[in-house]
Amino acid sequence: MARTTITGSAAGSTLIEMMAVMLIIAMLASLVVATVPGTGRSKLKALALQTAALLRRERLAAILTGQSRLVSLDGNARTIVGQGGTIAVPRDVMIDVTGVDEFWSGRRAVVRFEPDGASTGAVLKFSWENVRYEVDVNWYNGRVAVDLP
Numbered sequence: 001m002a003r004t005t006i007t008g009s010a011a012g013s014t015l016i017e018m019m020a021v022m023l024i025i026a027m028l029a030s031l032v033v034a035t036v037p038g039t040g041r042s043k044l045k046a047l048a049l050q051t052a053a054l055l056r057r058e059r060l061a062a063i064l065t066g067q068s069r070l071v072s073l074d075g076n077a078r079t080i081v082g083q084g085g086t087i088a089v090p091r092d093v094m095i096d097v098t099g100v101d102e103f104w105s106g107r108r109a110v111v112r113f114e115p116d117g118a119s120t121g122a123v124l125k126f127s128w129e130n131v132r133y134e135v136d137v138n139w140y141n142g143r144v145a146v147d148l149p
Contacts, residue, residue: 041128041131043090044127044128044131045133045148047089047090047093047133048124048126048133048135048146048148049146050087051087051124051126051135052135052144052145054071054080054082054084054087055082055111055113055135055137055144057082057084058082058083058111058113059113059117059119059142059144061084061113062113062114062115062117063113063116063117065115066115067115068113068114068115069082069083069084069113070082070083070109070111071110071111071112071113072104072105072107072108072110073095073097073107073108073109073110074107074108075107078091080110089126093126093127094126094127094128095124095125095126096124096125097110097123097124097125098122098123098125099111099121099122099123099137100120100122111137113142114142117141117142118139118140118141118142119137119138119139119142121137121138121139121140122136122137123135123136123137133146133147134146134147135147
């Protein structure tokens with residue numbers, strides 16, 4: 001009876017090696033996605049919430065100071081400008097403003113808050129690809145609400 005012995009390594013790869021390669025590829029892909037510039041859903045949501053916070057601050061300032069406060073949109077600089085601060089809008093975000101059709105200091109009017117808390121009312125729609133967030137300002141009581149999908 002003849003015995004045969006196989007010595008050396010077998011050709012091919014094991015399941016553990018394949019899993020390790022797939023894990024490395026997945027980690028590299030996640031790094032690439034994280035470093036690619038662009039707005040994304042989370043940045044768009046943050047933009048809508050920052051805008052709502054600016055509008056709420058302007059309303060409160062109008063009530064506390066007894067003077068009207070203006071918020072406008074600077075299309076050239078892509079900023080939302082309030083008397084208490086500005087918010088930069090990324091280039092890949094579309095803004096649709098429904099409200100007062102005026103220009104204040106060369107910028108498109110967004111909303112004016114009155115000392116009694118009322119406002120001219122406005123709807124700001126921020127969209128990026130298929131994602132859209134709305135910031136609504138009630139004309140009667142000046143309440144600012146964010147419509148999150």
